[in-house]
Amino acid sequence: MKKKINIVTLGCSKNLVDSERLIKQLEVNGFSVVHDSNDTSAKVVVINTCGFIGDAKEESIDTILSFAHAKVSGKIRHLFVMGCLAERYKKNLQAEIPEVDDFFGVNNLEDIVKAIGGDLKSDLLGERSITTPNHYAYLKISEGCNWGCSYCAIPLIRGKHISVPMEDLVAEATTLANKGVKELLVIAQDSTYYGLDIYGKRKLGELLNRLSEVNGIEWIRLHYAYPTFFPDDVIAVLRNNPKVCSYLDIPFQHISDRVLKKMRRGINKEETYALINKLKQEVPDIAIRTTLLVGHPGESSADFEELKEFVRTVKFDRLGVFPYSEEENTFSAINFEDSISEEVKQNRVEEIMQIQSEIALQKNKERVGKTMRILIDRIEGDYYIARSEYDSPEVDQEVLIEVNGNAKIGHFYDVEIIDAEEFDLFAKFI
Known part of the structure; x- marks a missing residue:
C-alpha cells in the first residue's frame, strides 16, 4: 500500500509551482500525494509556507501549529515544513516548534524528497503534477x-x-x-x-x-x-x-x-x-x-x-x-x-x-449587452463559473452563467453579458 502524503501550500502561485514539482518527485517515488487536504489518513504532512508579509507569516505559523498538535495527538506521524518562512526563520522555528521533524528552505527539493524517503529524479526536475484545474x-x-x-x-x-x-x-x-x-x-x-x-x-x-x-x-x-x-x-x-x-x-x-x-x-x-x-x-x-x-x-x-x-x-x-x-x-x-x-x-x-x-x-x-469569450473553470450550484481574458483565476472577478447541461468545464464559449455587480458578471450562452 502506497504511503500517503498531504502537501499543504500557502502563499502565492510561485509557491504552488514549487509544491507541484515536489508532488511529481514523490509520485514517481511511489508515494500517493494529496494536496491541501483535510484527509487525516495521510500520516505525513509537508507544509509549504509563505513568509512575505505579516498576515501570511501568521497564517503559516498557525497552520504549522495546527499540524504540530495533530502530530502530538497521534493523527499524523511526520511533519515537515518548507518554503519562504522556513528559509528565513529556520532556527527560530526549530526552537519554538520542535514537533516538526525538519525544516527546508526554498531550494532544497532534493533534501525534502530524501527526508520523506525517496530519491530525487534529476531527469524529471522540470516536470510537475499540476494541482490547478486541468485547463x-x-x-x-x-x-x-x-x-x-x-x-x-x-x-x-x-x-x-x-x-x-x-x-x-x-x-x-x-x-x-x-x-x-x-x-x-x-x-x-x-x-x-x-x-x-x-x-x-x-x-x-x-x-x-x-x-x-x-x-x-x-x-x-x-x-x-x-x-x-x-x-x-x-x-x-x-x-x-x-x-x-x-x-x-x-x-x-x-x-x-x-x-x-x-x-x-x-x-x-x-x-x-x-x-x-x-x-x-x-x-x-x-x-x-x-x-x-x-x-x-x-x-x-x-x-x-x-x-x-x-x-x-x-x-x-x-x-x-x-x-x-x-x-x-x-x-x-x-x-x-x-x-x-x-x-x-x-x-x-x-x-x-x-x-x-x-x-x-x-x-x-458597461459590459452589459456585449459579447465575450469565456473559459469555464468549474460548476458551483446552479452556475458555471467562468472567466474572460480580462480575469485571472483566484484574484479577479468571474462570469456566472446558469447551468444548461451542455457546456463543459475547460472549454471556451461565447456569451452575452446580461447583468453586472461590483466584482462579478452574469451572462447567457449565445
Whole structure:
C-alpha cells in the first residue's frame, strides 16, 4: 500500500509551482500525494509556507501549529515544513516548534524528497503534477529578484534573479499542453526582467511569442510585471499576438514621488502615468491589474490623497491593496520607523477599495449587452463559473452563467453579458 502524503501550500502561485514539482518527485517515488487536504489518513504532512508579509507569516505559523498538535495527538506521524518562512526563520522555528521533524528552505527539493524517503529524479526536475484545474497552469519563468524595494524581503529569501532558459520553458509548456492545459499564467518575482541575466537583454516578448506557438495553448496571461524599464516589445506582443491576453498584472505600489523614492521603486509619478497611457493607447482593450501598498513609513495624508486621485484617474480594471508590514532586515525596517498605526493603515486600505468598487461596478455595467469569450473553470450550484481574458483565476472577478447541461468545464464559449455587480458578471450562452 502506497504511503500517503498531504502537501499543504500557502502563499502565492510561485509557491504552488514549487509544491507541484515536489508532488511529481514523490509520485514517481511511489508515494500517493494529496494536496491541501483535510484527509487525516495521510500520516505525513509537508507544509509549504509563505513568509512575505505579516498576515501570511501568521497564517503559516498557525497552520504549522495546527499540524504540530495533530502530530502530538497521534493523527499524523511526520511533519515537515518548507518554503519562504522556513528559509528565513529556520532556527527560530526549530526552537519554538520542535514537533516538526525538519525544516527546508526554498531550494532544497532534493533534501525534502530524501527526508520523506525517496530519491530525487534529476531527469524529471522540470516536470510537475499540476494541482490547478486541468485547463490552466502557472508557468514560473524565473526565480528571485534583483530589485531592492525598501519594504520587500523576497530578495533576502529567494535571492537574485535567475531566468529559466527559454527552451526549457517551451518544453514545459508543451508538456502542460499535452496534458490538456489551454491557459498559461506566466509568473515570476519580476517577469519583465526575464532573460537579462542569461541572454544579456530582456527577452520576455520573445518568450511570450515562443510560448504562443505551442500547440494547444490558447491563452497566455502575464503576471508580476515590474514597471521600471518596461520592455516596449512586450507592449507590441500584447497588442499583436492573439493568444496573449489583453491583460497585465503590473504592481505600481504608489504614485507619490516622495513615497516611491522611499520605496526605492526606480520609477516616478510622471514615468508611471506615461507608461499607463502608452499601454492604453497601444492596447486599447487592455485590462490592467495593479497592487498598491499603503502606510509605508513616511506616507503622509497628502501622499495618500495623491494615491486616491491616481486610482480615480487611471480607473484600473483590477486592483488589490495591502497595508505596509515591516519585514526584518529590509531597507525600510532598518532605516525608517513604522510610525503609522495599524488602524490608519486599514482605514486607507478600505478607502482605496471603496473607490475601486465604484470603478469596478461602472466598468462592469458597461459590459452589459456585449459579447465575450469565456473559459469555464468549474460548476458551483446552479452556475458555471467562468472567466474572460480580462480575469485571472483566484484574484479577479468571474462570469456566472446558469447551468444548461451542455457546456463543459475547460472549454471556451461565447456569451452575452446580461447583468453586472461590483466584482462579478452574469451572462447567457449565445
